[in-house]
Amino acid sequence: MAQMTLVQAITSTLAHEMERDSRVVCLGEDVGLNGGVFRVTDGLQKRFGKDRVIDTPLSESGIMGASIGLAIAGMRPIPEIQFEGFLGPAYDQLVNHAARFRNRTRGTVTVPMTVRVPVGGGIHAPEFHSDSPEAIYTHNPGLKVVMPGTPTDAKGLLLSAIRDPDPVVFFEPKRVYRSFREEVPDEEYTIPIGKAKVVSEGTDVTVISWGASVFQCLAAMDELPEDVSAELIDLRTIHPMDSEAVVASVEKTGRAVVVQEAPRLCSVASEVAALIQERCFLRLHAPVQRVTGFDTIMPYAKLENDYLPDAKRVGEAIRQVLAY
Amino acid sequence: MPIRTVYQATIEHTQILDERGVLDPALSKPGTPGILTDEQVLHLYERMLEARAVDERAFVLQRSNRMYTYPQNKGQEAAALGSGFAMRRGTDWIVPCYRENAAMVMHGMPWHHIYLHWMGDERGNVVPPGVRVMPIAVPIGTQMLHATGIAWAAKLRREDAVVITYFGDGATSEGDFHEALNFAATFGVPAIFFCQNNQWAISVPRETQTASETIAQKGLGYGAACQQVDGNDLFAVHKAVYDARERARAGGGVTIIEAMTYRLGDHTTADDARRYRDQAEVEAWQARDPILRTRVYLESKGLWDAQRQRAGEERAKAFATEVVRAAEGIAPPKPEEMFDHLYAEMPPELRLQRDTKRTSSLGQDPSQAGLRSEPQRA
Numbered sequence: 127m128a129q130m131t132l133v134q135a136i137t138s139t140l141a142h143e144m145e146r147d148s149r150v151v152c153l154g155e156d157v158g159l160n161g162g163v164f165r166v167t168d169g170l171q172k173r174f175g176k177d178r179v180i181d182t183p184l185s186e187s188g189i190m191g192a193s194i195g196l197a198i199a200g201m202r203p204i205p206e207i208q209f210e211g212f213l214g215p216a217y218d219q220l221v222n223h224a225a226r227f228r229n230r231t232r233g234t235v236t237v238p239m240t241v242r243v244p245v246g247g248g249i250h251a252p253e254f255h256s257d258s259p260e261a262i263y264t265h266n267p268g269l270k271v272v273m274p275g276t277p278t279d280a281k282g283l284l285l286s287a288i289r290d291p292d293p294v295v296f297f298e299p300k301r302v303y304r305s306f307r308e309e310v311p312d313e314e315y316t317i318p319i320g321k322a323k324v325v326s327e328g329t330d331v332t333v334i335s336w337g338a339s340v341f342q343c344l345a346a347m348d349e350l351p352e353d354v355s356a357e358l359i360d361l362r363t364i365h366p367m368d369s370e371a372v373v374a375s376v377e378k379t380g381r382a383v384v385v386q387e388a389p390r391l392c393s394v395a396s397e398v399a400a401l402i403q404e405r406c407f408l409r410l411h412a413p414v415q416r417v418t419g420f421d422t423i424m425p426y427a428k429l430e431n432d433y434l435p436d437a438k439r440v441g442e443a444i445r446q447v448l449a450y
Numbered sequence: 451m452p453i454r455t456v457y458q459a460t461i462e463h464t465q466i467l468d469e470r471g472v473l474d475p476a477l478s479k480p481g482t483p484g485i486l487t488d489e490q491v492l493h494l495y496e497r498m499l500e501a502r503a504v505d506e507r508a509f510v511l512q513r514s515n516r517m518y519t520y521p522q523n524k525g526q527e528a529a530a531l532g533s534g535f536a537m538r539r540g541t542d543w544i545v546p547c548y549r550e551n552a553a554m555v556m557h558g559m560p561w562h563h564i565y566l567h568w569m570g571d572e573r574g575n576v577v578p579p580g581v582r583v584m585p586i587a588v589p590i591g592t593q594m595l596h597a598t599g600i601a602w603a604a605k606l607r608r609e610d611a612v613v614i615t616y617f618g619d620g621a622t623s624e625g626d627f628h629e630a631l632n633f634a635a636t637f638g639v640p641a642i643f644f645c646q647n648n649q650w651a652i653s654v655p656r657e658t659q660t661a662s663e664t665i666a667q668k669g670l671g672y673g674a675a676c677q678q679v680d681g682n683d684l685f686a687v688h689k690a691v692y693d694a695r696e697r698a699r700a701g702g703g704v705t706i707i708e709a710m711t712y713r714l715g716d717h718t719t720a721d722d723a724r725r726y727r728d729q730a731e732v733e734a735w736q737a738r739d740p741i742l743r744t745r746v747y748l749e750s751k752g753l754w755d756a757q758r759q760r761a762g763e764e765r766a767k768a769f770a771t772e773v774v775r776a777a778e779g780i781a782p783p784k785p786e787e788m789f790d791h792l793y794a795e796m797p798p799e800l801r802l803q804r805d806t807k808r809t810s811s812l813g814q815d816p817s818q819a820g821l822r823s824e825p826q827r828a
């Protein structure tokens with residue numbers, strides 16, 4: 127066991143898989159010599175060479191589209207898009223091509239690739255460096271969408287993603303990159319895509335979240351009265367969602383608060399709320415609450431903290447569903 | 451003839467003021483259109499000193515947590531100012547990315563707006579009335595298409611306006627660059643594509659970015675006029691943009707100019723260039739610092755000396771202090787502001803979010819939260 131940050135867990139897992147599977151290549155802007163702007167691929171080019179850890183031209187469409195080709199031809203590409211805000215130029219390749227090949231060729235052309243993307247706010251980064259677009263890639267069929275919130279989950283999910291026969295968007299919450307360390311098991315293990323995690327068990331209310339917001343939920347739960355027993359679920363995988371875990375929990379608690387950084391409109395939180403409404407209708411004691419970013423553009427750094435859901439807003443929503 | 455040449459081209463590199471600060475006599479003959487006068491060079495030199503001082507101060511601000519990530523412009527002042535000076539303020543358009551602050555300011559964007567932008571405040575993007583400067587563009591390459599559209603509008607409306615758009619060497623790898631240039635050339639719009647080739651795109655050197663020998667030649671494929679200039683040569687930069695602007699106004703269409711310059715600083719304050727580039731390379735370019743070169747020229751003409759330099763640097767420092775004061779003197783934005791400018795007319799749900807600062811229905815309507823109801827069973 128080693129103490130690792132999220133960054134270190136991802137780096138070492140990439141190295142592990144590159145060692146094991148010669149088809150795996152990492153490519154993207156500044157991922158080679160510089161080790162990526164967050165240093166997630168630090169040292170990998172030195173270890174595996176320039177043919178496997180590749181600095182590309184500055185072109186997200188190029189990175190994504192060429193990775194599709196690599197994958198189709200039998201490689202296991204791991205393209206990195208430097209920040210989620212720059213998925214824009216890659217959108218067409220990702221959504222209209224990577225996501226569709228299997229279906230439109232009736233399973234004969236497939237795209238096993240893992241798109242790594244730092245995601246989310248809270249680090250006072252410039253414009254287009256702080257968004258949470260997971261709903262966009264969930265809404266569009268054909269992609270799997272993962273967002274681990276801890277080093278341990280990142281390792282197991284990344285291995286599953288790389289070995290998955292389909293394209294996986296692997297969102298890495300940058301606010302968590304170096305926010306804490308934890309023991310990560312040395313041995314190889316996978317965490318199945320599509321399995322949520324019960325972070326803490328409870329009986330009165332279910333709090334559902336993913337990515338960096340999980341930590342705001344934990345902070346909010348710390349402030350709850352002693353006699354309130356809240357259950358926290360970290361979805362970890364956004365799509366395919368672990369509906370059973372959500373339903374089982376809300377069946378038990380009868381109350382749900384869904385927390386995300388992304389704007390509310392047509393979001394993953396909306397989907398979770400709809401799921402609960404459909405599956406747990408008779409068990410609900412209160413309307414499902416969504417604590418989310420606002421339906422406006424992620425503000426620049428000065429107002430960032432006014433935008434992101436914090437422990438206060440989460441705690442208030444929990445108390446309100448309990449009092450309803 | 452079964453085989454004949456159907457196309458041939460050359461790309462010229464122009465330098466007028468050489469590294470030793472000496473003007474090429476043939477290229478700078480008095481009366482040549484677009485050659486800067488002594489008075490103009492003095493004026494621009496003072497702007498260079500200001501630009502450098504404001505830029506260095508931004509770095510200091512960032513290091514003392516008074517600014518967030520900032521991309522230094524250091525070393526690219528001749529490219530920004532020489533090009534900006536060839537454009538007509540209030541008529542022509544400046545469509546920047548983020549490494550030509552001085553050009554934006556020359557055309558009316560206040561310096562402290564640029565500070566505000568990197569201090570994490572959208573009000574840094576406010577364009578003062580009558581100013582034709584677009585805000586800083588962070589997503590690489592996107593602004594070039596906007597420039598093409600703006601120039602197209604000028605053409606369609608028969609306005610005597612020319613648009614200059616700025617971008618880096620790395621940006622030429624984005625599809626947007628090619629689409630913008632193709633549109634611009636195909637529709638013959640009055641646009642100038644000004645590439646600040648500072649040799650690096652974060653950690654990726656120019657040679658890794660593209661197999662093309664020059665950036666300028668990329669314009670050939672689209673039918674643009676192409677030129678490479680010494681980007682640290684105020685005279686050559688100004689002359690090239692001057693000529694490109696005249697060409698555009700005369701209906702001659704698009705020009706791409708590749709200004710060979712160098713990013714003397716890190717990519718941004720979040721970067722550490724020592725990880726990927728040689729200090730020797732940086733030092734070689736420090737010797738070609740555009741401010742130094744312009745100064746040597748002015749001194750050789752008896753227009754500048756050590757004493758004036760000291761005074762000029764003092765003025766520039768005081769100037770930077772004023773910029774800091776202006777930026778920091780602005781009260782923090784109110785949270786409401788993140789909602790107020792999304793649409794001309796605010797949708798009702800957004801107003802609710804603005805007024806309650808909540809997205810949860812109970813948070814938005816406390817009267818509901820007061821309700822206590824027993825769960826209804828079917």
Ligand SMILES: Cc1ncc(C[n+]2csc(CCOP(=O)(O)OP(=O)(O)O)c2C)c(N)n1
Pocket residue numbers: 155184186208212215549588589590591617618619620621622646648650651652713717
């Ligand atoms: C679409 C997009 N992709 C990636 C980035 C991250 N990024 C910011 S600057 C930069 C390099 C830009 O290089 P260049 O165009 O040469 O301009 P320079 O910074 O050297 O002035 C990158 C990759 C971005 N801002 N936008």
Ligand SMILES: [Mg+2]
Pocket residue numbers: 618619620646647648649650651652
């Ligand atoms: Mg560059």
